[in-house]
Amino acid sequence: SQTIHQWPATLVQPVGSPLSLECTVEGTSNPNLYWYRQAAGRGLQLLFYSVGIGQISSEVPQNLSASRPQDRQFILSSKKLLLSDSGFYLCAWSAHRGRYEQYFGPGTRLTVT
Amino acid sequence: SQQGEEDPQALSIQEGENATMNCSYKTSINNLQWYRQNSGRGLVHLILIRSNEREKHSGRLRVTLDTSKKSSSLLITASRAADTASYFCATVTNTGNQFYFGTGTSLTVIP
Numbered sequence: 515s516q517t518i519h520q521w522p523a524t525l526v527q528p529v530g531s532p533l534s535l536e537c538t539v540e541g542t543s544n545p546n547l548y549w550y551r552q553a554a555g556r557g558l559q560l561l562f563y564s565v566g567i568g569q570i571s572s573e574v575p576q577n578l579s580a581s582r583p584q585d586r587q588f589i590l591s592s593k594k595l596l597l598s599d600s601g602f603y604l605c606a607w608s609a610h611r612g613r614y615e616q617y618f619g620p621g622t623r624l625t626v627t
Numbered sequence: 628s629q630q631g632e633e634d635p636q637a638l639s640i641q642e643g644e645n646a647t648m649n650c651s652y653k654t655s656i657n658n659l660q661w662y663r664q665n666s667g668r669g670l671v672h673l674i675l676i677r678s679n680e681r682e683k684h685s686g687r688l689r690v691t692l693d694t695s696k697k698s699s700s701l702l703i704t705a706s707r708a709a710d711t712a713s714y715f716c717a718t719v720t721n722t723g724n725q726f727y728f729g730t731g732t733s734l735t736v737i738p
Contacts, residue, residue, distance in 0.1 A: 546724050557633075557715060558670075558728040565724055573725070604669055608726070615660055616717070616726055618669030 516541035520605050520619035527626055533578075533592040535622050537605030540586065545607040547588040548616065549580055552602040564588060565610070600626045631716055631729035639735040646703040648732040650716030651696075657721045659692055661701050664713045664731075673701075673714075708738045 517540045527533060539545055546565050550558040560573045562580035570580050577596050581589045588605060602623055606616040631652040640646055650659070658677045662670040676683045676692045676699070683690045689702040703710055716729045 548726065550728070555733075557730040560725060560727065563724055602667075606670075606726075608724075615672035615675055616662075616670070617672070620669050621667070623667070 516607075516617065518605060518607055518617055518619040520603075520622055522622060523620065524623045525625070527595050527624065529597055529626055530594050533590070533595050533599070533624070535590040535603055535605075535624075537588045537590075537619055538586055539607045542586070542607065542609075544585060544610050546610055547582060548606040548608070549588065549590050550604045550606065552604060552621075554601075558604065562590070595626045597626050600624055631718060631727060633714070633716060633729040633732045635732060636730070637733045637735075639737065640706055642706060642708055642736055642738050644706055646706050646710070646734055646736070648701050648714055648734070650699045650701070650729050652699075652716070652718045652727070652729070653697065654718065654727075655721055656694070656718045658719050659690075659699050660717045660719070660726075661688075661690060661699075662715045662717060662728075664715065666712075670715065703734075706734075706736045708736050710734060711736050 519538050548563045549561040552558050564570050564582045578592050602621050604621045605619040608616045631650050634649045660675045661673045664670045674685045674690050676690050687704045692699045713731045713733045715731045717726045
């Protein structure tokens with residue numbers, strides 16, 4: 515069966531510090547991978563998606579970047595965090611071609627202070 | 628923004644009652660999906676309805692889709708306290724692999 519891992523679960527970082535969130539998927543190959551951000555009490559904002567290694571599409575211009583160094587690994591990064599980067603970050607995968615349901619990781623709660 | 632909108636934003640009902648929430652979206656879609664999120668957790672997929680379908684059932688869930696009005700509804704029958712969660716619709720476009728989520732409905736079922 516497929517599983518998706520995200521870490522860390524919670525993170526408190528000062529403004530201006532770097533960020534690296536990691537997501538890995540097991541039990542499937544060539545998945546589509548997604549990063550979302552969810553502000554408190556709000557819906558999900560699609561940040562990045564990837565249909566293959568090294569292929570990243572950005573939905574929203576911002577202070578963040580994403581990379582996919584391996585088939586089942588997706589990394590969200592920032593060189594310098596802003597207060598507005600605080601939120602709940604969710605990684606998800608779906609079958610290739612992306613017309614099926616998504617499976618979400620447990621999320622990372624990021625607080626920028 | 629391609630994000631959809633759910634309505635109502637919040638819904639509080641008694642256990643055993645039915646809960647209905649609506650979703651409106653803006654673009655052409657391949658399919659529409661509903662997800663559930665318990666507080667502080669990841670989302671869980673509930674049901675998918677394709678653009679050429681009008682109604683779909685899964686257990687106590689009933690989903691309808693009206694592509695002419697770009698809207699969908701989710702009905703949860705005989706609600707239980709364990710149904711308390713936020714519910715989101717998500718649309719998947721024909722042109723790519725993007726999923727666009729709505730703003731969510733927060734459902735509280737009172738025992």
